[in-house]
Amino acid sequence: MGFDIQAELPKLLWLGIGVAAFLAVIGLLLVIVDRGPRCRRDWWQAACFLTPAGVLLVVGLLYPVVRTTVLSVRDRGGTAWVGLDNYAWMLTQPEILLVLRNTLLWVLFAPLLATAIGLAYAVLVDRSRYEAVAKSMLFMPMAISFVGASIIWKFVYTYRPAGTDQIGLLNQVVVWLGGEPRQWLLDQPLNTLLLIVVLIWIQAGFAMVVQSAAIKAVPDDIIEAARIDGVNAWQQFWRVTLPMIWPTVAVVLITISVQTLKVFDIVRTMTGGQFHTSVIANEMYNQAFRYGELGRGSALAVVLFVLVIPLVLVQIANTRRTREAR
Amino acid sequence: MMTTPQDEEGPRTTLASRITSLLGSGLVQLFLVCVALFWLMPTLGLFVTSLRSPQDNASSGWWTALLEPAQLSLENYAALLDNPDFVASFVNTVLITVPATVIIVVVASLAAYAFAWLEFPGRDWLFLIVVGLLVVPLQVALIPIAQVYGGAGLYGSILGVVLFHVGFGLPFAIFLLRNFFAAIPRDLLEAARMDGGREITIFRRVILPLGGPAIASLTIFQFLWVWNDLLVALVFADAQSAPMTVALQSEMRQFGANLDVISAGAFLSMVVPLVVFFAFQRYFVQGVMAGSVK
Numbered sequence: 001m002g003f004d005i006q007a008e009l010p011k012l013l014w015l016g017i018g019v020a021a022f023l024a025v026i027g028l029l030l031v032i033v034d035r036g037p038r039c040r041r042d043w044w045q046a047a048c049f050l051t052p053a054g055v056l057l058v059v060g061l062l063y064p065v066v067r068t069t070v071l072s073v074r075d076r077g078g079t080a081w082v083g084l085d086n087y088a089w090m091l092t093q094p095e096i097l098l099v100l101r102n103t104l105l106w107v108l109f110a111p112l113l114a115t116a117i118g119l120a121y122a123v124l125v126d127r128s129r130y131e132a133v134a135k136s137m138l139f140m141p142m143a144i145s146f147v148g149a150s151i152i153w154k155f156v157y158t159y160r161p162a163g164t165d166q167i168g169l170l171n172q173v174v175v176w177l178g179g180e181p182r183q184w185l186l187d188q189p190l191n192t193l194l195l196i197v198v199l200i201w202i203q204a205g206f207a208m209v210v211q212s213a214a215i216k217a218v219p220d221d222i223i224e225a226a227r228i229d230g231v232n233a234w235q236q237f238w239r240v241t242l243p244m245i246w247p248t249v250a251v252v253l254i255t256i257s258v259q260t261l262k263v264f265d266i267v268r269t270m271t272g273g274q275f276h277t278s279v280i281a282n283e284m285y286n287q288a289f290r291y292g293e294l295g296r297g298s299a300l301a302v303v304l305f306v307l308v309i310p311l312v313l314v315q316i317a318n319t320r321r322t323r324e325a326r
Numbered sequence: 327m328m329t330t331p332q333d334e335e336g337p338r339t340t341l342a343s344r345i346t347s348l349l350g351s352g353l354v355q356l357f358l359v360c361v362a363l364f365w366l367m368p369t370l371g372l373f374v375t376s377l378r379s380p381q382d383n384a385s386s387g388w389w390t391a392l393l394e395p396a397q398l399s400l401e402n403y404a405a406l407l408d409n410p411d412f413v414a415s416f417v418n419t420v421l422i423t424v425p426a427t428v429i430i431v432v433v434a435s436l437a438a439y440a441f442a443w444l445e446f447p448g449r450d451w452l453f454l455i456v457v458g459l460l461v462v463p464l465q466v467a468l469i470p471i472a473q474v475y476g477g478a479g480l481y482g483s484i485l486g487v488v489l490f491h492v493g494f495g496l497p498f499a500i501f502l503l504r505n506f507f508a509a510i511p512r513d514l515l516e517a518a519r520m521d522g523g524r525e526i527t528i529f530r531r532v533i534l535p536l537g538g539p540a541i542a543s544l545t546i547f548q549f550l551w552v553w554n555d556l557l558v559a560l561v562f563a564d565a566q567s568a569p570m571t572v573a574l575q576s577e578m579r580q581f582g583a584n585l586d587v588i589s590a591g592a593f594l595s596m597v598v599p600l601v602v603f604f605a606f607q608r609y610f611v612q613g614v615m616a617g618s619v620k
Contacts, residue, residue, distance in 0.1 A: 008417045015421050019428055026432055030526040042444045045525060049440035050452070052433045053496055059474070060467065060493020061459050067470035121361060124354055127340045134358070136607070138365055142614065143603035144596045145554030147571045151592040152368045154581060155375060155388075165386045169371055172387050201365070209611055215341075223341075233344035241341060262463050265556045269575050281557075284465050289561055294469055301465040312461040 026052075065305075071298035078294045086299035096283065102192050103279045106263055109193070111256040114200045115249065118207025122215055123237065135212065139205035146202065146265030153198045154270050157184045188276035195277060198266050203259065207252045214248035215241065247318060254315050261307055280304050376402055376589035383585045402590035412573065412591060419553060419569035419595070421484050426491040426552045431545050433492065434499035439533055441500065442507035443515060453504065459497040467494060468561050475562065482564030490562055491552050499544055502613075506540035507533060543613035546606050550599050570595040 029048055036044035075082050090096045118138075125134045141149055158168030162181050166172040171181040185191045218241060226240045242249070264281040267273055273282040280300055288297025346354045374388040377398040382391070391397055406412050440446075441453045471490055472481065480486035510532070518528045534541070556571040563572060574595060577588050603610055 008413065011417055011421060015424060019425055022425070022429060023432070026436070029436075030529065034524040034526065043446050046440045046444045046446040046449070049436040049444070053437035053456075053500060056433065056489075056493045057456065057459060057496055060471065060490065061462050061497070064467040064470035065462055067473075068466045071469060117361070120357070124342050124345065124358060126342045128342060134362075136604075137362060139611075140369075140600070140603065141365070143550060143599045143610070145556070145571055145599070147554070147556050147574055148592050148596045151574065151578065151588060152372045154578065155371055155585075155589070156368050167383065167387045169367060169387070169389070172389070201368070206614055210615055213615065227344075233341060236341060236344065262465065265571075265575075268556065268560075269578050272579065281465055285468075285557070285561070288469050289472075298469055301463070301469070304463050305461075305466050308463050309461050316457065316460070 068298045068301050068305075071294050072302045074295050074298075076293045076295050082295065086295045087303075089296060090299060090303070095278075098276055099278045099280060099283045102189075102277065103261065105189065105192050106196055106199070106260050106279060107257055109196050110199045110203065110260045110263075111253050113196075114203040114256050115207045115211075115252050117200065117204045118209075118252070119211050119249065121204070122208045122212035123241070126212065126215055135205075135208065138208050141202045142205050147269050149198055149202050150266050150269035153194075153201070157194060159183045185271055185277075186275050191271065191275055191277050195266055195270055198270070199260060199263060203256050207256065210252050211245060211248055214245035218244045251315065251318050254311050254318070258308055258311050258315070261304060261311075372589055373593060374398070375585060376593045378402075378586075380586045383589075402586045403594070406587065406590045406594065409587075412570075412587075414566075415568055415570045415573040416594070418484065418563070418567055419571075421567075422487050422491070422559070422563075422569055423549060423552045426488045426495075427545060427549045429488070430492045430495050430499050430548050431541060434496055434503055434544070435529075435533070435537070435541065437496075437500045438503035438507050439529065441504045442510075456497050456500050460501060462494075462497075464494060464557060468557075472561060481562065482567060484563070484567045486562045487559055487567065487569075490558050491555070494558075495548055495551065499548065502544055503537065503540055506537050510536050539609065539612065542606070542609045546602060546610050547613035549602065550610075553599055 029052075033045050033048045036048070071078050072086055073083060074080060090100075121134075121138060125131050128134070155167075156169045157171075158166075159171055159181055160166050160168070162175075166175055166181055170184065175181055184194055222240060222244070223236070226236050231239065262281050263279055264285065267277055267279050267282045268285075271277045273279075273286065278286075280303060284297050284300035284304065287293040287300060342354075371388050374391050375383055377400070378388065378391055379397065379399070379401065382397050437456075441449065441456075467490070471493075475481040475486050480489070514532055514536070515528065518532050554571065555569075556575060559569050559572045560575070563569065570591070574588065574591055577584055577591065581588065
């Protein structure tokens with residue numbers, strides 16, 4: 001075995017020391033809390049409890065928001081003011097327009113399909129004998145990384161020339177059905193749609209679990225009343241179940257939309273953004289960390305930020321409302 | 327396991343059974359079987375691929391191995407564990423994930439306690455700002471933090487990756503825990519204070535036990551988030567501190583020549599999250615439900 005425990009041991013030792021040191025500091029903090037002044041005790045305690053989080057939030061999030069916004073109106077090195085040039089660049093470059101179009105495709109398809117599949121599945125396995133197993137199966141991809149899921153699907157899409165044995169499942173199915181194998185990830189916009197399939201595969205389980213909980217919370221007497229009124233199953237779904245769980249459906253749709261806007265790992269792992277599959281988050285990474293274009297990278301990040309804000313605000317209001325209703 | 331209210335089922339006719347009688351059970355079964363295949367086949371394919379030799383994988387599809395199981399072996403995994411680069415990336419994933427999870431849970435618990443139970447001026451305003459920070463996408467923080475790290479000598483280090491995860495995850499963690507802590511009955515806390523309990527005692531005796539499920543959910547959520555992250559590590563980790571996701575992603579650039587390494591590596595990287603998932607499914611689901619805002 002080449003697993004060299006000797007080489008890795010020091011690192012793990014440092015991990016232990018680091019975590020122990022951190023916990024010691026926090027322990028010290030908790031001791032100090034009780035040694036504070038008698039008057040204004042709550043102030044003193046709050047200051048002790050909030051300082052670690054406060055420092056991390058100010059340096060890690062508040063400052064970067066301001067800084068990124070400032071950089072987005074500066075040049076590539078982040079020194080000279082260029083006004084809205086970086087934003088104008090975005091809207092005039094054909095490649096970037098394509099990136100924006102791809103992001104739009106993602107946001108149009110992924111949330112809707114994942115939510116719909118999750119909902120249909122939740123309704124159909126509800127209270128069946130194999131419900132728990134069926135749900136775990138759909139939910140499992142949520143646990144693995146986007147990189148892992150992308151690798152799984154890259155194998156499915158693999159191509160071998162016609163006449164040789166296919167090793168990718170999709171092309172094999174096509175060949176079995178009498179078709180020609182294709183290089184699925186080369187032609188746009190089909191390739192973007194095939195990448196979207198991966199996100200749907202990951203997120204449908206989330207949609208299913210959350211919506212299933214809502215379906216179970218619909219009161220029995222409402223269902224019973226509808227049945228006595230003679231509505232059929234189809235009407236029951238559209239007129240009773242769906243309106244009752246609509247707030248939850250909205251939460252799921254928006255949550256997946258936010259995730260979709262920021263999608264990066266799938267594109268990076270499967271195509272690297274080549275073959276016209278790039279999206280905003282991937283382009284932002286390329287501009288800032290590969291080409292050293294800090295201004296353009298920042299502008300792309302700001303666009304992402306602006307697109308996400310309304311969604312998250314609606315979401316927070318929504319969550320609060322459903323919590324109060326409970 | 328997920329809770330199924332089997333016991334209280336009673337006479338309720340489920341929508342599922344009514345749809346089944348409307349559409350015919352064949353159609354519904356077909357849908358369920360299709361979904362099952364669609365969700366299981368790709369993962370099964372990766373697993374079987376990881377058990378076949380590079381030659382077999384290059385010459386025929388993984389499904390052929392289902393008929394000739396003799397070709398399956400653990401050799402790819404043995405080769406991977408012999409590969410010092412892969413082992414180092416696995417260790418790096420652990421080195422990043424464990425501290426990032428511990429630190430965030432502790433720091434967020436303290437802050438959430440203050441927001442839920444201490445009276446101080448500006449409390450609600452501060453909490454609103456924290457909630458507001460939930461909006462900030464990862465991408466917005468990357469460039470400025472990279473510059474800060476460049477100045478502080480943290481760029482490329484494991485500590486840098488850890489601190490970024492902590493800062494970025496805090497708003498959600500505080501939000502989640504505060505809501506749970508605020509639901510703890512006031513009497514319990516008052517009683518503990520009356521008994522002359524010091525803050526550290528209250529924290530340990532009252533908050534930690536009662537907030538346990540919420541803390542467990544957060545721990546699992548944060549653990550999986552960091553374990554599975556690609557972007558943060560791609561930006562802030564150098565070659566020595568790169569975790570598995572980054573290593574796998576760079577292997578993907580030569581996809582085709584290294585199917586054995588990629589398939590076995592990807593599967594190994596999934597083992598830990600899957601174990602966590604199946605062992606703590608209930609908390610995981612709670613975390614996901616509460617995390618709808620992230």
